[in-house]
Amino acid sequence: MRSTKPQLLRSLFGMFLDDEPVRLATLAEAVAQGDLKLTRYHAHSLKGAAATMGMEPLRDACRELEFAAKAEPADVAALSPALGRLVVEAEAAFKAMRQELTQL
Template sequence: MKKEIIDSKFMESMESKRPFLKRMFTVFISQEPKRIQEIKDAMEARDIERLRYLAHSLKGGAATIGVERVRECCLNLENASKAEDMDAAMTHFDNLESEMRKAYAFMFKYLADH
């Protein structure tokens, strides 16, 4: 079974903390596109250390707010960079961009509805 865009158990746990969750989503939406661009730049420069670092840090941020599919993409990207496999890294980055778009859409809808 494919994981949810944002873990429903996480969303349930945050139900009583809606203002805090909205702030977390707003920060994610405002800050993470820059990190995605930095990941892309690191890949184009073939800067494997920076790529690994950026994937790792985004993985932590995604895990904190229940964005499990993004976290998985980051883990795969981090592992590909550790293996110095840039072909795999490109595939994982494409998946990451796709999952980030879904996460942003989920968050924008949540913010609009609440």
């Protein structure tokens, strides 16, 4: 994650850390309510943000949840394990970013 432009990294990581935990909480709520449309939307949005930041494990976990929410017929029970993996990857990404920010 090292860059020759620490100010840019501070800005990008700061925005990600401001926005994505909120999105993650909203996503978890959508899963809890069985709202497949919102689950797909937020998983897709977080997947794009993770991909932009080069966080492949988080991107992959988002993809897994997004596809589970698109399954036909819908299997709401399959969403919880996918969300669990996504939360683990998101927390790891948030931790890595916070650690990186302390070193810039």
